[in-house]
Amino acid sequence: MPEIFGIPSAALFGQLLIGLINGSFYALLSLGLAVIFGLLNIINFTHGAQYMLGAFCAYFLLSRLGVGYWWSLLIAPLAVGALGVLIERTMLKPLYKLDHLYGLLLTFGLALVIQGLFRNEFGSSGLPYPIAKELAGGHNLGFMFLPNYRAWVVAASLVVCVATWFVIERTKLGSYLRAATENPALVQAFGINVPRMITLTYGFGVALAALAGVMAAPIYQVSPQMGADLIIVVFAVVVIGGMGSIMGSIVTGFGLGIIEGLTKVFYPEASNTVIFIIMAIVLLIKPAGLFGAQR
Amino acid sequence: MSAVRKLSAALGLAFAAMSAPMVANAQVSDGVVKIGVLSDMSSLYADIGGPGSVAAARMAVEDFGAAKKGMKVEIVSADHQNKPDVGSAIARQWYDVDKVDVIVDVPTSSVALAVSQVTRDKGKVFLVSGAASSDLTGKACSPNTVHWTYDTWMLANGTGSAIVKSGGNSWFFITADYAFGHALERDTEQVVLKNGGKVLGKVRHPLNAQDFSSFLLQAQSSKAKIIGLANAGGDTINSIKQAAEFGIVERGQNLAGMLVFLSDIHGLGLTTAQGLIFTESFYWDLNDQTRAWAKRFAPLNNNKYPTMVQAGVYSAVLHYLKAIEAGKTDDGTKVVAQMKKMPTDDPLFGKGSIRADGRKLHPAYLVEVKKPVESKGPYDYYKVRSQIPADQAFRPEKEGGCSLVK
Numbered sequence: 001m002p003e004i005f006g007i008p009s010a011a012l013f014g015q016l017l018i019g020l021i022n023g024s025f026y027a028l029l030s031l032g033l034a035v036i037f038g039l040l041n042i043i044n045f046t047h048g049a050q051y052m053l054g055a056f057c058a059y060f061l062l063s064r065l066g067v068g069y070w071w072s073l074l075i076a077p078l079a080v081g082a083l084g085v086l087i088e089r090t091m092l093k094p095l096y097k098l099d100h101l102y103g104l105l106l107t108f109g110l111a112l113v114i115q116g117l118f119r120n121e122f123g124s125s126g127l128p129y130p131i132a133k134e135l136a137g138g139h140n141l142g143f144m145f146l147p148n149y150r151a152w153v154v155a156a157s158l159v160v161c162v163a164t165w166f167v168i169e170r171t172k173l174g175s176y177l178r179a180a181t182e183n184p185a186l187v188q189a190f191g192i193n194v195p196r197m198i199t200l201t202y203g204f205g206v207a208l209a210a211l212a213g214v215m216a217a218p219i220y221q222v223s224p225q226m227g228a229d230l231i232i233v234v235f236a237v238v239v240i241g242g243m244g245s246i247m248g249s250i251v252t253g254f255g256l257g258i259i260e261g262l263t264k265v266f267y268p269e270a271s272n273t274v275i276f277i278i279m280a281i282v283l284l285i286k287p288a289g290l291f292g293a294q295r
Numbered sequence: 296m297s298a299v300r301k302l303s304a305a306l307g308l309a310f311a312a313m314s315a316p317m318v319a320n321a322q323v324s325d326g327v328v329k330i331g332v333l334s335d336m337s338s339l340y341a342d343i344g345g346p347g348s349v350a351a352a353r354m355a356v357e358d359f360g361a362a363k364k365g366m367k368v369e370i371v372s373a374d375h376q377n378k379p380d381v382g383s384a385i386a387r388q389w390y391d392v393d394k395v396d397v398i399v400d401v402p403t404s405s406v407a408l409a410v411s412q413v414t415r416d417k418g419k420v421f422l423v424s425g426a427a428s429s430d431l432t433g434k435a436c437s438p439n440t441v442h443w444t445y446d447t448w449m450l451a452n453g454t455g456s457a458i459v460k461s462g463g464n465s466w467f468f469i470t471a472d473y474a475f476g477h478a479l480e481r482d483t484e485q486v487v488l489k490n491g492g493k494v495l496g497k498v499r500h501p502l503n504a505q506d507f508s509s510f511l512l513q514a515q516s517s518k519a520k521i522i523g524l525a526n527a528g529g530d531t532i533n534s535i536k537q538a539a540e541f542g543i544v545e546r547g548q549n550l551a552g553m554l555v556f557l558s559d560i561h562g563l564g565l566t567t568a569q570g571l572i573f574t575e576s577f578y579w580d581l582n583d584q585t586r587a588w589a590k591r592f593a594p595l596n597n598n599k600y601p602t603m604v605q606a607g608v609y610s611a612v613l614h615y616l617k618a619i620e621a622g623k624t625d626d627g628t629k630v631v632a633q634m635k636k637m638p639t640d641d642p643l644f645g646k647g648s649i650r651a652d653g654r655k656l657h658p659a660y661l662v663e664v665k666k667p668v669e670s671k672g673p674y675d676y677y678k679v680r681s682q683i684p685a686d687q688a689f690r691p692e693k694e695g696g697c698s699l700v701k
Contacts, residue, residue: 119341125529126532229503
């Protein structure tokens, strides 16, 4: 078998593919964060908790109401997104004029409260969620066994990411959004309801987190701290990509997933830290991130 | 630029807040036996010990009849977050400022080893239930530490030899990269080699990793018959779940969960967990006494049934209080000596004893997870395959390298 750096090439391809799968979660989550930061200037530390809520929502739909995975993909983001809208209207709104720090502290506190409540109720071992029948099983690719579900996650995440990028960067609605961030007063003067647009944007970002949560439920345990474990990595992804840059978060999400995957082969002990090492290096060389504009 | 700098500062602040220790209320006490339950209250091991361990300690104080005997006993608790620095800082604060006499539980071996050292320096008592490393009664043994419930040698010996003897003679380890994982891997490897098996490879993953597909793939390409999971809690759950997803068992390899708890099986569900074989030192459905105790315990723990760690906390605290009563002192070193002198007896672990190296002896059980059709309801999960008698369940005293053994 041919080898690359002492690792059989088949194993290496497998690891690259797995990196891509994990990267699609990073991309989906950092995309939501980037949308919220880019358009609202809020550092949404509740994102991890909202991802967790998405997974729990899917769990409740299945175990209490018998609603399956496919409907959950639609219902959970809507429900959690609606909760996001409520949070934005009642708590985040007064903070827009203040420093980033206040939004960060509020959302961080909120995340702790939500995770604490769920931990009290459901414990830390988590709850099982089965893979949908249509996506069970997998294919032998020769160099690895690819579960159908993982392939679906990569495809779905790519579609969602590209669609979001397209809407924000290439459509009229997106141009309103971007204009409203630059100069809200002027955009309002053209007769556009800026506060409502901002509320809906936050709701959309939160819905993306919940969608990632539903997609994660069959792979990981549905557990209260599933978001807390992930959110720090995702923040690093956003910082590396450039705060608020949509394309940056997508590319960095997938890219870092792959780098992390390779680290797991060559030096697994460092797989938890490699992303932060990259973050430190990027911040030293390009403080605004790889794709970020200097503000 | 300044926005970025502010942002970095803010993120730093948030990280610091996440890792700040939560220390229980300070209270100076004399003439009071103060028990500190130090555990993982909020992360991957919280269902194994956590708040359930606090409930178990309370039950022990109640069953001992402290109030009737005129002994004043208080219980405090804290979250060590699985970090040795946080754990030893809380232990120092408890011993120096809060007049805590004994620390119990402490899952996570790296934290337990740190707390054991602090306890020895301060001449107090440390009753380990949650941590696994057999080094606690081996090269790191202490006259102030009693290792109660189980250890890595017991797990390796029980599960490892059973699997090798039934044909699983080539192994690949997926190991949690800290003191516990290393000890469990080392002890299991010895058992595998002793029984004529071989180890084809190993990979070490960080504690609390989410995705194991990469490690599982490496295990798969090793072609080993058995994939030994030298990890615990959420890590084991995710490993088993993702192994099912990648069709590991269907393609002829088998998993050996070296440390699996009742709460893990509950989280996995029987469909995924059925057929797993592992070693425990306590199961709630062993006899009438354990059943009665579990029925009392569950309502105090959010209706979750006890793990062996929580049962161990109960049993250890009960014996500790009996030793204080018998020895008429709460001086740490003297109490531990008294505990070793007295035979142990409680409804959960039966009759037993504590060795000079601090190892508590009781039987262990090789259990198999039931099929969904065999289970009568929540927590009816195990079939006991065999009982390993107390004198064979743990590492022989002279092999541990403990300096207390003459």
